[in-house]
Amino acid sequence: MDVSQMQRQLVDYTASLFREGFLDDQFTQLQQLQDESNPDFVIEVVSLFFEDSERLVNDLGRALNQPIVDFKKVDAHVHQLKGSSSSIGAERVKNSCIAFRNFCEEQNTEGCLRCLQQVKQEYFLVKNKLESLFRLEQQILAAGGSIPLVE
Amino acid sequence: MAITSSSAIDMVEYCGEDELHVLAVDDSLIDRKLMETLLKKSAIKVTTAENGQRALEYLGLGGCENHDPALTSSGVKVNLIITDYSMPGMTGYELLKKIKESSTVKEIPVVIVSSENIPTRINQCLEEGAQEFILKPLQQSDVKNLRCQMMKINKSCSGRLYLGR
Numbered sequence: 001m002d003v004s005q006m007q008r009q010l011v012d013y014t015a016s017l018f019r020e021g022f023l024d025d026q027f028t029q030l031q032q033l034q035d036e037s038n039p040d041f042v043i044e045v046v047s048l049f050f051e052d053s054e055r056l057v058n059d060l061g062r063a064l065n066q067p068i069v070d071f072k073k074v075d076a077h078v079h080q081l082k083g084s085s086s087s088i089g090a091e092r093v094k095n096s097c098i099a100f101r102n103f104c105e106e107q108n109t110e111g112c113l114r115c116l117q118q119v120k121q122e123y124f125l126v127k128n129k130l131e132s133l134f135r136l137e138q139q140i141l142a143a144g145g146s147i148p149l150v151e
Numbered sequence: 152m153a154i155t156s157s158s159a160i161d162m163v164e165y166c167g168e169d170e171l172h173v174l175a176v177d178d179s180l181i182d183r184k185l186m187e188t189l190l191k192k193s194a195i196k197v198t199t200a201e202n203g204q205r206a207l208e209y210l211g212l213g214g215c216e217n218h219d220p221a222l223t224s225s226g227v228k229v230n231l232i233i234t235d236y237s238m239p240g241m242t243g244y245e246l247l248k249k250i251k252e253s254s255t256v257k258e259i260p261v262v263i264v265s266s267e268n269i270p271t272r273i274n275q276c277l278e279e280g281a282q283e284f285i286l287k288p289l290q291q292s293d294v295k296n297l298r299c300q301m302m303k304i305n306k307s308c309s310g311r312l313y314l315g316r
Contacts, residue, residue: 029288076239079237
């Protein structure tokens with residue numbers, strides 16, 4: 001595949017992620033903040049998000065498996081995850097957190113556990129997608145091409 | 152046109168203090184990094200703090216409030232404080248209150264950011280003297296707006312934005 005083909009593939013792939021709701025406008029904001037003085041900004045922030053999310057998901061699992069669930073604590077974790085997913089534009093993860101918080105308010109353990117499953121699913125999906133995106137970008141750069149600018 | 156001595160001093164002050172400086176407070180590392188990059192992109196210097204206590208310490212309010220101003224003078228200028236609302240320990244609202252209660256730094260405008268759009272919360276902050284309440288995530292347009300506001304305030308009360316520590 002030549003560089004222009006790869007670039008087209010990247011553009012199409014990125015567009016599909018937006019279309020399918022995995023990413024929202026906030027991700028575009030991140031891309032626009034990246035420049036020569038800050039060339040790895042998006043990957044850095046997204047990596048922080050991956051680390052943060054994995055920790056939070058683990059903490060949530062633990063918290064919900066206590067004999068007596070501390071819903072305030074659970075809600076605090078979900079609030080954090082909602083915040084970070086919102087900050088990087090991971091729309092589906094963010095939305096699954098919104099539903100999650102409702103069950104926290106109702107102190108509904110079953111509901112919370114279901115939401116946790118949903119959040120995990122969305123998280124792994126967007127993680128895979130973003131990793132594919134970054135791989136594509138690296139391939140283009142390695143072939144001497146540049147990343148198409150985001151509109 | 153003759154330059155009077157007072158306007159010459161103003162010119163020197165203005166040229167020397169051109170760079171805007173923001174103190175950004177948020178417990179989320181991702182959001183701190185985001186705010187830092189957003190602000191730097193608009194040529195604004197940034198200092199970050201991960202909680203209200205650290206922010207107060209930076210502002211010289213961390214310990215005993217009865218310090219002799221003659222003994223301390225960091226010369227650091229803070230044009231604006233941006234703080235997240237929901238933080239463990241001290242909320243952004245509590246931080247705002249402490250800043251407004253202090254004789255030394257109450258003039259520094261404080262902007263509250265929050266992921267939650269709760270009218271009572273917004274009113275509470277504005278009533279306590281917050282400059283503005285902005286919904287997260289912060290955008291480049293928000294920063295441009297804040298930059299304008301900072302420039303205006305800078306011109307009118309520059310001296311009162313310095314930290315004496």
